[in-house]
Structure formats: C-alpha cells, structure tokens
Amino acid sequence: MTTGAILAGGRSTRFGDADKAVAPIAGTPMIRRVADRLAGTDDPVPPGADRASGGDPVVDELVVNCRPGQREAIADALAAVPLSVRWALDEAPDPGPLAGIRNACRAATDPYAVVVACDMPFVDPGFLAHLREAAAGAEAAVPRLDGRWYQTTQAAYATEPAAVACDRALGRGDRKVLALVDRLDEVVVDDAAIRSLTTDRTFTNVNTRSDRDDAERAVAAALDAA
Numbered sequence: 001m002t003t004g005a006i007l008a009g010g011r012s013t014r015f016g017d018a019d020k021a022v023a024p025i026a027g028t029p030m031i032r033r034v035a036d037r038l039a040g041t042d043d044p045v046p047p048g049a050d051r052a053s054g055g056d057p058v059v060d061e062l063v064v065n066c067r068p069g070q071r072e073a074i075a076d077a078l079a080a081v082p083l084s085v086r087w088a089l090d091e092a093p094d095p096g097p098l099a100g101i102r103n104a105c106r107a108a109t110d111p112y113a114v115v116v117a118c119d120m121p122f123v124d125p126g127f128l129a130h131l132r133e134a135a136a137g138a139e140a141a142v143p144r145l146d147g148r149w150y151q152t153t154q155a156a157y158a159t160e161p162a163a164v165a166c167d168r169a170l171g172r173g174d175r176k177v178l179a180l181v182d183r184l185d186e187v188v189v190d191d192a193a194i195r196s197l198t199t200d201r202t203f204t205n206v207n208t209r210s211d212r213d214d215a216e217r218a219v220a221a222a223l224d225a226a
C-alpha cells in the first residue's frame with residue numbers, strides 16, 4: 001500500500017502571476033498530469049517514455065499538500081482522477097517544501113509514500129514503483145543524479161520516520177530538503193540505476209512560462225509520433 005503525495009504549496013514566483021500547479025500543459029492542468037501518472041490514467045503516449053500507454057496505478061490514494069487557498073482549484077483539476085484525495089494543508093504560510101513533505105507524510109494513510117512535486121508533469125510511474133520497492137525495509141529511496149543532486153521531491157519515504165526527520169530539522173530551523181537525506185536511513189538510487197530504469201525526462205520540472213512551452217512542445221511531438 002502506497003500513498004502518492006503531490007507537493008503543490010509553492011508560490012510559483014518564476015511562473016508569473018498564476019499557480020503553476022493548475023496551469024494547463026496542452027490543455028491539462030500540470031497537477032492532473034502528475035496525478036494521472038500516479039493513477040495509471042496518463043496520456044496515451046507519455047513523452048520520453050518507451051512503455052505502453054496507461055497502466056496500473058502506482059498508488060492507492062493521493063495526498064495533496066498545498067495552501068488552503070489553492071484547494072478549490074486543485075480539487076477541480078483532480079475531479080476526474082480515479083483515486084481518493086486527502087488534503088495536507090499548510091497551516092503556516094510558505095513553510096517550504098520540507099514542511100510540505102512533513103505535512104504530506106502525516107496525512108498519508110499508507111506506511112510509505114512516493115512524493116512528487118506538482119511541477120514534474122512527465123514523472124515516470126515505473127520509476128516511482130521502483131523507488132517504492134527500493135524503499136521497503138529502509139526509511140527512504142532517493143534518486144541522486146550525476147553523483148551530486150538528490151531528488152528529494154521525487155522520492156519514496158517511510159511516512160513516519162520521514163515526518164519525524166522533517167520535524168527535527170524544522171525544529172532546528174533547518175528548512176533545506178537535504179536535511180531529510182541527512183536524517184534518514186535511505187537507499188540512494190544512483191546514476192547507473194536511474195539510467196537503467198528511466199530517462200532524465202522524469203525529473204523535468206516546469207518553473208517558468210518558457211519551461212511550460214517546452215513541455216507543450218514535448219507533448220505535441222509525442223502525439224505526432226504516435
């Protein structure tokens with residue numbers, strides 16, 4: 001049993017005066033694209049993926065972490081996703097992604113959660129399933145790109161130890177998501193494993209309007225090629 005936790009509480013400052021979580025990419029809200037990949041109901045041809053369309057759900061529930069004011073628009077965007085949604089609302093304003101992960105882990109009903117940022121519309125469900133398996137028996141499975149960059153916002157966590165680790169870090173005034181990696185007994189999914197399981201596209205994140213344009217072109221190219 002695994003929860004899919006989507007982090008959406010950021011201010012999207014680089015995106016301009018709109019919440020990127022619900023901004024459409026080729027007509028589909030960004031967070032819906034992430035949720036569809038978790039639910040196994042994604043686009044017929046996932047850009048960059050060489051697997052067949054759709055698939056089994058990777059998770060059995062969704063937790064969405066966001067600010068209270070985002071909830072209505074996100075609920076609309078997710079209305080047709082065939083998974084129940086639990087809400088992990090940030091109580092304090094702008095607590096940062098570490099608090100977002102903590103709040104999401106606390107709201108999850110499953111012992112493990114795969115955490116994905118709402119701005120990763122091409123997240124590879126097969127890779128998430130691998131992360132979940134790799135985390136079993138440990139406290140987390142975290143991809144590390146190029147031997148350097150931990151991808152803490154596309155990772156699997158044991159929810160209770162992760163929430164405790166976040167609380168400890170936040171209690172010491174440390175808001176960096178890397179604090180989580182320092183405090184957990186995690187499996188590191190290294191470059192070689194990442195390359196054998198998926199492509200960099202899974203980590204593509206959309207921060208600016210230009211990133212959104214690139215994402216729309218990728219969706220169009222994949223549909224053309226289909």
Ligand SMILES: Nc1nc2c(ncn2[C@@H]2O[C@H](COP(=O)(O)OP(=O)(O)OP(=O)(O)O)[C@@H](O)[C@H]2O)c(=O)[nH]1
Nearest residue numbers: 007008009010011012013014094095096100117118
């Ligand atoms: N819950 C919560 N999530 C956050 C917060 N800040 C960032 N996030 C999430 O963390 C992930 C990565 O953050 P960024 O890519 O920097 O997103 P952002 O903060 O909205 O964007 P910028 O304002 O342009 O930096 C996204 O999924 C955000 O929604 C926060 O204060 N609370």
